[in-house]
Amino acid sequence: MTAEVPFWYETKATATVGDLGTGGRWEPFEVSPEDVERFREATGSELSARALPQGFVPVVGRLAYLAGRRMPPGGVLASLRWANHAPFPTDGRGLARAAVVRDYEKRGRRRIEVSVQLTDAGGSPVADLTYELVWPEGAP
């Protein structure tokens, strides 16, 4: 099967490793009913339909550090630290802030850590995440 990449994806700018994040700004996010259906089907979720699964946290976090751009090619997720403060907002809306907090080379690979904070729409903390991402040496 060949990947079916939607046309809009091809028009997105590609982020560079060093500029992942939201530049320190809080940006709104919203989970759509279609997103919920996709999530439930892919994960086999059997949780109550009244609540949104906590598993949306790392999804929304990733979208936050990409900030509407494509991932720099060649990067992989090496580790994740995930701390919950409150259930994922039932209305699917909230705010996210993401920033690169560490950028270094190790064993010929470029490694960064991206810190993401998520809140509900009123600003109450939902979760904190730290993604460790790795690229081949010389990644832009």
Next chain:
Amino acid sequence: MSRRVKRVLGMGDMHLWAALSADYNPVHLDREYMRDSSYGHPIVYGPLVLAIVSEVLEAEVGQRWTRGGSLEVKFVGPILVDSALEVTLGEAGGEVSIESTTEGTAPLVLALRLSDESP
């Protein structure tokens, strides 16, 4: 307390996850692209595996996970599309732990901390 979930994650699941996460990396979606890679096969999205882990935790320990719980994850090996993934939650000596395996290997190292909230 114990729970085991077994899922075979196929290409249909990868396409759902791609649309959800806006991640169209061919390593997850394109069999042709991956045929000559060291894996020889597309690999499952890491956050999809974590979402399934979170589902198990939310179902079994509820607010001990969503209110103050934390997880540290290291990805140490691939999970190939169409392989069986097992997520197992167990308790020993008062400590709750979770692990995932696929085809007899452990692709994730998971360190779980739960809060003292009642489920």
